Amino acid sequence: MSELTDPTDAAATQSSKKGKLLPILLGLVGAASLGGGAFYAVYTGLVLSPNPDQPTAPAHVVKDFSFVPIDVITISLPPQSGARFLRFAGQIEVADSSLETMMHMQPRFIDLINTYLHAVDIDDLREPAALIRLRAQILRRLQMIAGDGHVRDFLITEFILD
Missing domain, CATH: 1.20.5 (Single alpha-helices involved in coiled-coils or other helix-helix interfaces)
Incomplete structure (x- = not known):
């Protein structure tokens, strides 16, 4: 069982x-x-x-900056590139204490950006991450010629391949 x-x-x-x-x-x-x-x-x-006596702005917000404009730069492209020209404009973020000096350096900044854009291969500009690399490369070069602590960022405000 x-x-x-x-x-x-x-x-x-x-x-x-x-x-x-x-x-x-x-x-x-x-x-x-x-x-x-x-x-x-x-x-x-x-x-x-937070302490009510202290400002409530987050610590990462920087308030002492200004912008140096980079007017539109137009670059003629070679016929085999498939585009006729590149239109480019930007703004350089600088420390407020450096604004006057950086405004005097504006022609040098424009020359640097113009020279760099002429050296970049047109195929590199068509890649999806092109603006990120372009912005980083230009920012690094601007920081090198401006000196430490003057240039904080670079903003691309116009980028047209036509």
Whole structure:
């Protein structure tokens, strides 16, 4: 004859499994509740709110800068390039304390950008990441001729291949 399992043993095993899962489940729910509550308290300023005497602008926002414009530069492209010209314009972000000096250097900046754009291969300009590389290369060159701490960023405001 075959052995029959006792129904009381099966019920005991099942309740034993539930007894092991209950504390884990309660712990997860409690941790999620506490985490959500802590996030809400910090987010709304109930806890760790900034000092009202200090400005509330984030630390990474820089307020002492100006822009030196780079007017439109038009470069004729070779006939085999598939485009007739490149129109390019930008803005150089400089420290406010350096604005006057950097404005005097504007012709040098324009010459640098013009020379660099003439040296870039037209196929490189058609790649998806071309503007990112172009911006980084020009920024690095501007920083080198301006000196340390003067040029903070370079913004491309117009880039047209036609």
